[in-house]
Amino acid sequence: MKSNWTLKNKKVLVTGASKGIGKAIADELKSLGANVFCVSRSYKGKEGISCDVTKEADRKKLFNYIKSNWKQLDILVNNAGTNNRKQIHESTKENYDELFDVNVRSTFEMCKLFHPLLLKKSPAESSIVNISSVAAEVFVGTSVTYAMTKSAINQFTRYMSVDWAKDNIRVNAVAPWYIKTPLTEKFVKDKEYFNRIISRTPMNRVGEPEEVASVVAFLCMPASSYITGEVISIDGGFLKYGF
Numbered sequence: 253m254k255s256n257w258t259l260k261n262k263k264v265l266v267t268g269a270s271k272g273i274g275k276a277i278a279d280e281l282k283s284l285g286a287n288v289f290c291v292s293r294s295y296k297g298k299e300g301i302s303c304d305v306t307k308e309a310d311r312k313k314l315f316n317y318i319k320s321n322w323k324q325l326d327i328l329v330n331n332a333g334t335n336n337r338k339q340i341h342e343s344t345k346e347n348y349d350e351l352f353d354v355n356v357r358s359t360f361e362m363c364k365l366f367h368p369l370l371l372k373k374s375p376a377e378s379s380i381v382n383i384s385s386v387a388a389e390v391f392v393g394t395s396v397t398y399a400m401t402k403s404a405i406n407q408f409t410r411y412m413s414v415d416w417a418k419d420n421i422r423v424n425a426v427a428p429w430y431i432k433t434p435l436t437e438k439f440v441k442d443k444e445y446f447n448r449i450i451s452r453t454p455m456n457r458v459g460e461p462e463e464v465a466s467v468v469a470f471l472c473m474p475a476s477s478y479i480t481g482e483v484i485s486i487d488g489g490f491l492k493y494g495f
Contacts, residue, residue: 260285276461413481
């Protein structure tokens with residue numbers, strides 16, 4: 253009997269997979285039987301290549317490699333992202349463009365490029381998972397531009413879930429709060445700032461990369477075959493906390 257709780261032999265591409273949440277996602281999907289191809293600007297592992305997904309030439313090289321070696325793709329995880337934490341009065345055009353290039357345009361272009369390989373005949377057979385943030389929904393004190401990019405990812409996810417349902421491609425997103433990663437390490441280590449974080453988090457702690465990876469894995473599995481267009485918060489209750 254076919255199990256709905258496995259990714260055995262699924263062909264997966266994960267961007268931004270060299271560390272933090274991206275690496276945790278790649279490791280989780282591998283543990284569930286998937287064939288995972290990892291990319292990032294600094295990736296040096298055996299199961300992937302170095303690739304800057306903001307560059308058209310790099311994206312085309314990646315597409316040709318996947319098409320040549322796998323012929324098709326079952327799952328695309330758009331995890332590549334960045335933040336400069338600059339407020340609007342100090343943000344330059346270069347700062348603005350960088351965040352949109354990495355966080356939004358690369359996701360748009362990767363989905364567009366890999367659509368032919370994700371296209372399937374069976375319902376809900378392919379899955380795209382985009383990595384968003386709770387900053388898309390509420391003020392968290394980070395860069396205004398970053399929040400804009402993640403809001404764009406949420407709407408992109410919802411819109412594409414409808415547009416590509418006919419192609420048997422599900423499109424979902426996850427929106428983490430503070431997760432222990434190299435990018436958040438200095439904030440988590442700041443005692444005063446850390447106390448502010450957990451004071452607004454009902455579960456009274458920050459999250460682990462593996463806790464994000466588990467939700468991503470579920471959204472990739474046949475077990476979630478009737479779920480599309482959702483943005484799932486992974487936040488220890490942060491977004492639900494009122495007064």
